[in-house]
Amino acid sequence: MEPATFVLFGATGDLAKRKIYPALFQLFVDQKLPSSFSLIGLGRRELSHETFKSNVEQSLITFSRSEVKDADVVKKFLRAFRYHVLDVDRKEDYTKLLRLVEEREEELNITPNRMFYLSVGPEFFETIATNIHESGLGSVDGWKRLVIEKPFGHDLESARQLNHTLNQAFDEPEIYRIDHYLGKPMVQQMGQLLHSALWEQADLRTRSIANIQISANETLGVEERAGYYDHTGAIRDMFQNHMLQLLMMLMIELPNRSSVDEVGKLKRKIMKSLMSLNKMDITQHVVRGQYGAGEIKGEQVVGYTDELGIAVDSQNDTFIAAKLRVDDPFWKDTPIYIRTGKRLKEKVTRIVIEYKSKGPLKDLLIVEIGPNEGIFFQRSQSDKERSDVEMSVRSQLSFMKESVKDAYETLIHDALVGDKTYFAHWDEVELSWEWVQPILDAYQDTLIPLHIYSAGSYGPHEADELLARDGFHWWFDF
Numbered sequence: 001m002e003p004a005t006f007v008l009f010g011a012t013g014d015l016a017k018r019k020i021y022p023a024l025f026q027l028f029v030d031q032k033l034p035s036s037f038s039l040i041g042l043g044r045r046e047l048s049h050e051t052f053k054s055n056v057e058q059s060l061i062t063f064s065r066s067e068v069k070d071a072d073v074v075k076k077f078l079r080a081f082r083y084h085v086l087d088v089d090r091k092e093d094y095t096k097l098l099r100l101v102e103e104r105e106e107e108l109n110i111t112p113n114r115m116f117y118l119s120v121g122p123e124f125f126e127t128i129a130t131n132i133h134e135s136g137l138g139s140v141d142g143w144k145r146l147v148i149e150k151p152f153g154h155d156l157e158s159a160r161q162l163n164h165t166l167n168q169a170f171d172e173p174e175i176y177r178i179d180h181y182l183g184k185p186m187v188q189q190m191g192q193l194l195h196s197a198l199w200e201q202a203d204l205r206t207r208s209i210a211n212i213q214i215s216a217n218e219t220l221g222v223e224e225r226a227g228y229y230d231h232t233g234a235i236r237d238m239f240q241n242h243m244l245q246l247l248m249m250l251m252i253e254l255p256n257r258s259s260v261d262e263v264g265k266l267k268r269k270i271m272k273s274l275m276s277l278n279k280m281d282i283t284q285h286v287v288r289g290q291y292g293a294g295e296i297k298g299e300q301v302v303g304y305t306d307e308l309g310i311a312v313d314s315q316n317d318t319f320i321a322a323k324l325r326v327d328d329p330f331w332k333d334t335p336i337y338i339r340t341g342k343r344l345k346e347k348v349t350r351i352v353i354e355y356k357s358k359g360p361l362k363d364l365l366i367v368e369i370g371p372n373e374g375i376f377f378q379r380s381q382s383d384k385e386r387s388d389v390e391m392s393v394r395s396q397l398s399f400m401k402e403s404v405k406d407a408y409e410t411l412i413h414d415a416l417v418g419d420k421t422y423f424a425h426w427d428e429v430e431l432s433w434e435w436v437q438p439i440l441d442a443y444q445d446t447l448i449p450l451h452i453y454s455a456g457s458y459g460p461h462e463a464d465e466l467l468a469r470d471g472f473h474w475w476f477d478f
């Protein structure tokens with residue numbers, strides 16, 4: 001692997017501590033970091049290199065999935081770490097940073113390959129990219145890469161503006177947009193596993209699909225993210241990115257790992273084939289909700305507007321369900337239902353593919369993405385007695401014998417080796433915003449009622465009606 005300098009903006013923040021350092025450490029333990037590797041952590045607070053290293057060590061003790069017993073291994077890992085004070089707005093800080101980066105490259109005698117990882121709020125992305133460019137940090141003999149986390153914009157227009165600014169400093173192939181759902185092992189292997197699953201169940205290969213259901217249900221509420229979440233909502237926080245990415249990954253049904261261009265091309269094709277919703281469709285095909293007070297696992301919880309930091313009259317959504325159609329001869333009769341929300345009864349990310357059948361028994365192909373992972377078949381009763389669903393698992397594929405990797409390990413490694421397959425590409429991000437924008441407009445124009453649902457339920461009953469109108473129900477809402 002080529003040598004690299006990892007320049008980490010937001011090195012004192014929560015994401016760095018919980019995810020980035022543990023992932024880098026695991027890659028180090030697994031010998032998957034470049035042999036010449038240097039990390040420069042950035043933040044506003046004054047820290048010595050030593051204090052920074054000991055903070056990183058502390059985060060490894062708390063969050064690493066490798067047992068941090070061997071002090072020598074940790075010490076070796078931390079040798080690569082330096083700290084530099086930087087305020088994103090102060091141009092002189094970038095000039096000093098450039099000197100430090102060059103010094104380290106000389107010390108290690110490595111080609112300038114620089115990865116700029118922005119673990120900071122999205123409001124800083126444009127300023128940082130511009131300052132990297134103007135300071136000369138981005139002028140390298142080797143490669144340069146920019147890693148950013150969603151949200152990529154707040155709506156279609158701001159996403160385009162953000163991308164335009166980033167493109168002044170980085171070309172599209174140099175921009176790595178993390179959507180951590182794409183780093184999940186089950187999501188990455190879904191195409192291949194579905195393919196083998198369908199070979200095992202030969203009769204299903206020729207059968208039509210009645211509907212597809214994609215759910216990402218959370219039990220947590222808004223927690224400490226009130227400021228961010230209250231102007232983001234479920235549609236921007238989950239639906240526009242994670243849920244549409246899951247849909248794309250499901251539908252490409254890749255038999256084998258494809259090249260990045262191929263994955264990108266197929267995903268674009270899928271997004272373009274999604275039928276866009278007009279105002280009338282939106283009122284009928286989109287359900288918007290907000291959690292009220294309720295009980296989750298025996299514990300009373302407050303409603304959204306009683307959460308700390310949320311306005312008492314907030315009209316923000318914590319739940320969305322939508323019915324999507326695909327304009328394609330194969331999928332034209334198959335509705336796709338997507339839902340996601342907070343404070344729901346059960347934490348689960350799951351896809352259910354329901355096959356057409358004449359009798360009361362339904363064949364389901366189920367993809368469990370989290371917290372459990374697997375693909376299996378189930379033959380179930382179609383009646384409403386959901387608790388009577390016959391749990392006759394017909395086939396369970398063996399999956400991921402090795403310990404499950406964290407999404408950040410996979411994605412950081414891929415970014416270091418320059419593999420963009422499982423990152424969100426601009427075209428699909430733009431197409432996702434284009435599809436979602438009419439819904440945002442309808443929200444703005446209050447065309448869609450905000451339904452209050454009890455915490456601990458499966459969301460507003462209008463989300464059940466969305467399927468009931470077509471003769472279906474959400475599977476596994478026990």
Ligand code: NAP
Pocket residue numbers: 009010011012013014015016018042043044045086087088089118119120121122149150151
């Ligand atoms: P955080 O704990 O608030 O950390 C923010 C970081 O940004 C700190 O290191 C802070 O350093 C730095 N920072 C803030 N203002 C700065 C400025 N003007 N100049 C230079 N540095 C500045 O936030 P976080 O939770 O780590 O989240 C970072 C990003 O990741 C956000 O965009 C978030 O949406 C995203 N994200 C977070 C998580 C998560 O689990 N936390 C998950 C997914 C995505 P100083 O205070 O030292 O300046």
